[in-house]
Amino acid sequence: MSGTSTRDTTPGTVASNGEAPASGGATPSGNGPEPAAPASDGATIRAEAARLGSMLSEIAKIGADPEGGVSRLGFTPAERDAHDLVGGWLRDLGLEVRVDAIGNTIAERPGTADGTPAIGIGSHLDSVPHGCRYDGIVGVVGAVETVRLLTENGIDTAHPLRVVIFAGEEGARFGEPCIGSKIVTGELTERDLSTMRDAAGVTLDEALRRISFDPRKVGGARWRRDAWAAFLELHIEQGRVLEVGGTPVGLVDVVSGSTRLRLEVSGRADHSGGTPMAIRADALAAAAEIITHAEALARDPRNRGARLTVGRLEVHPNSITTIPGRVRLTVDVRDVDSDRQRALAAAVVRHATELADRRGVQLAAERIADTSPVVLPIWVRQLVAEASEALGHRYRVMTSGAGHDAQVVNALMPAGIVFVPSKDGVSHVPEEWTSASDIARGVDVLYEAMLRLDRMLAAVGADS
Ligand SMILES: [Zn+2]
Numbered sequence: 231m232s233g234t235s236t237r238d239t240t241p242g243t244v245a246s247n248g249e250a251p252a253s254g255g256a257t258p259s260g261n262g263p264e265p266a267a268p269a270s271d272g273a274t275i276r277a278e279a280a281r282l283g284s285m286l287s288e289i290a291k292i293g294a295d296p297e298g299g300v301s302r303l304g305f306t307p308a309e310r311d312a313h314d315l316v317g318g319w320l321r322d323l324g325l326e327v328r329v330d331a332i333g334n335t336i337a338e339r340p341g342t343a344d345g346t347p348a349i350g351i352g353s354h355l356d357s358v359p360h361g362c363r364y365d366g367i368v369g370v371v372g373a374v375e376t377v378r379l380l381t382e383n384g385i386d387t388a389h390p391l392r393v394v395i396f397a398g399e400e401g402a403r404f405g406e407p408c409i410g411s412k413i414v415t416g417e418l419t420e421r422d423l424s425t426m427r428d429a430a431g432v433t434l435d436e437a438l439r440r441i442s443f444d445p446r447k448v449g450g451a452r453w454r455r456d457a458w459a460a461f462l463e464l465h466i467e468q469g470r471v472l473e474v475g476g477t478p479v480g481l482v483d484v485v486s487g488s489t490r491l492r493l494e495v496s497g498r499a500d501h502s503g504g505t506p507m508a509i510r511a512d513a514l515a516a517a518a519e520i521i522t523h524a525e526a527l528a529r530d531p532r533n534r535g536a537r538l539t540v541g542r543l544e545v546h547p548n549s550i551t552t553i554p555g556r557v558r559l560t561v562d563v564r565d566v567d568s569d570r571q572r573a574l575a576a577a578v579v580r581h582a583t584e585l586a587d588r589r590g591v592q593l594a595a596e597r598i599a600d601t602s603p604v605v606l607p608i609w610v611r612q613l614v615a616e617a618s619e620a621l622g623h624r625y626r627v628m629t630s631g632a633g634h635d636a637q638v639v640n641a642l643m644p645a646g647i648v649f650v651p652s653k654d655g656v657s658h659v660p661e662e663w664t665s666a667s668d669i670a671r672g673v674d675v676l677y678e679a680m681l682r683l684d685r686m687l688a689a690v691g692a693d694s
Contacts, residue, residue, distance in 0.1 A: 275382045277375050277673035279666035285371040286666075289315065289355065290363035299660030300363055304356040304398025304409065305333065305437040312355040313395055316370055320393060323377050330451040332413040333397030333443060339377060341390040341684075346691065348392040349683055350461040350643070351376055351676060354399035354410070354635060361400075362662035364466045368650065370395050372464040372673040379677050388688040389459050391680070396635045403428045404437075411638035414453040423448065458643040459687050460610060463636035464676045465647060466664050470655025471628055478671045479618050479625035480649030481611050485637040486537070486564040486629060487603035489575040493520065493582060497591040499547060499555025514545055514554035516589045520582040524561060527577055536565045536574050537631055560598075566629045568602045604637040610646035613686065617678035623671050632657075648675055 292312045293302030302308040313335045317327045320337040327337040338348065353369025373393045380387070401407030404426040412418040423435040423445050435445035467473075472480050497513035521540045528538035539562045546556040561578055565571035579595045586593035611627065618625040628649070630637075636645040650672035653663040 275379060277372075277379065277670040277677065279670040281378075282371050282375055282669050282673065283666040285319070285374060286363050286367060286669075289367055289371070293357065295360060295660070297660075299360045300357045301359045301361065302355065302357045303359065303403045304400060305403065305434065305441060306356075307441060309333070309356045309397065310441050313397070316355065316374065316395060319374050320377065323374070323381060325377065325393065330414070331443060331445075331447040331449075332410050332451045333438070333441070334410045334414065334451065335393075335395040335397075337377075337393040339380065339387075339391040339393075341388050342386050343388040343688065343691075346389045346688075347457055347459040347643075348390040349387070349459050349680060349687075350392045350394050350639070351463070351680060352392075352394035352396065352635075353463050353465055354396045356398055356400050358400050358402040358658045360660060361658050362660050364652075364662050364664050365468065365657055366399055366465070368466050368664060368669055368672070369464040372669065372676050375673045376677045376680060379673075385681070387681070387684040388691075389684050392458075394461075394635075399635055404434055407633055408635050408638045409434070411635040413448060413451050415638055415641050416452055417638065417641065420445065420448045453639075453642060455642050458639075460683055461636055461639050461643055461645040462610075462614070462676055462679060462683070463634055463645070463647050464672050465634055465636075465649060466657065466662070467628075467649040467652045468632050468655070468657035469652065472626070472649060472651035473653065473655060475626060477624050477626045478651065478668060479623050479675055480628045480651075481614050481618070481625055482606055482630045482647035482649065483608075483611060483627050484566040484606070484629045485604045485633060485647070486566050486631050487568050487571050487601050488562055488564045488599065488633075489571055489597065489601075490599040491561040491563070491575060491579065492596045492598050493517075493559050493561065493579075494594040494596075495520070495557045495559075495586060495591055496594070497555055497589075498553070500553040502551045502553055505553060510553055511589070511591050512553050513557040513591055516586060516591045517543070517557040517559055519585050519589070520578075521559070523581050523585065524578045527574060527581065528563075533565075533570060533574055535567065535629075536563065536570060538563050538574065538578070564631055566603045571603070572600075601633075604640055606637070606640060606646060607644040610644050610683070613682050614646050614648060614675065614679040617682055618675045621671075621674050621678055623675060625675075646679070648672055648679070 293300050293308035317335045321327045325337040325339050329335050351373045354366035397410035424433050426434040438445045495513040495517045497511035528536050540559050542560040544558040545554050563575045583593050636647045650668045
């Protein structure tokens with residue numbers, strides 16, 4: 231695999247208007263389901279920005295921080311409240327709603343053809359601590375709006391449409407991202423629940439019990455491959471590629487893999503006044519050199535597209551008058567090219583070892599996680615591209631540095647990810663923002679792509 235997140239491979243066509251079509255006379259109905267009458271002129275009713283904005287505001291009240299932002303961590307009562315709220319909206323829209331054993335909410339709108347696998351749409355409602363109202367939520371309100379548009383436009387799909395709100399997507403609490411989706415695909419199992427702990431030492435199985443779930447039943451949440459036809463996830467970009475290019479829609483081709491390392495540098499703790507510079511074994515000074523060297527490796531043009539981050543540093547004894555004797559740090563290497571991802575991680579360790587030798591300190595390196603990049607199927611992306619073109623929305627094909635539930639369920643069924651712009655590229659902070667009109671454009675693409683997927687797969691099914 232190759233490629234970087236900044237290339238502009240496939241610009242779509244620009245339609246004459248380039249803007250979201252008018253929404254055909256439906257009134258903003260807040261969070262309640264008030265299906266408008268089908269447009270009398272036969273025009274398709276499109277997503278309504280005001281309605282999307284109002285759903286986002288309702289959800290943002292749950293787990294709202296007094297100082298702004300949202301803290302709605304996975305497997306907490308706040309996350310459950312958000313699922314209950316949206317589950318209620320989906321029920322009011324006539325869907326059958328259930329919650330599985332890990333806390334994923336799954337709502338089904340039946341299809342017209344008997345025994346056909348479902349097309350899935352959805353995302354997540356949990357947030358990082360002091361996060362915001364868009365990451366994940368956009369894909370959930372987009373799925374609700376998609377259901378509403380089907381009703382308002384009087385459309386029945388051949389395949390059942392299944393809305394999925396995944397539980398615990400953010401890795402913020404237990405270190406493991408996409409827990410709800412990894413349970414349904416079998417990438418995580420019941421046995422993993424007791425091995426994951428949050429910062430307070432609470433295991434995931436205990437966290438589940440505290441919100442009235444039975445961790446022993448988690449195995450029953452597993453999905454059958456033949457029950458699914460495809461999955462589409464709408465999400466905010468969490469970067470600035472779309473905004474900089476003035477492009478409203480992003481289609482993800484590859485999701486980065488990541489290799490995570492833990493390095494421990496051991497020197498000698500000593501008195502800061504009594505120890506001459508020449509005879510020190512300063513673990514932090516060595517770590518600093520290791521970090522800047524790792525950054526330089528990642529910035530080397532040959533590694534263009536790689537992202538390397540040292541996000542955690544523990545200094546011992548962390549005292550103003552003691553030379554640091556031991557430093558622990560983490561390195562997160564992400565890339566869409568799996569060979570380069572692992573080669574860069576190996577180079578970081580090799581250079582760190584050399585630096586440690588030269589400085590007379592010890593280095594221990596451990597690989598704590600390693601996931602490969604995921605290439606999403608091109609035919610799904612092509613279909614979404616055609617939907618975007620038909621609507622007159624410019625798009626670009628791009629990589630995703632962040633992981634998403636759709637990439638996890640891609641192990642079971644073909645999946646696609648649609649991005650909408652993030653203001654200034656910021657995410658996981660209270661300043662995260664995407665305009666309601668940008669979200670509406672993304673929902674229109676999701677809706678149109680879902681309909682094309684339904685027709686295309688129905689035709690394939692009829693052929694075979
Ligand atoms: Zn997300």
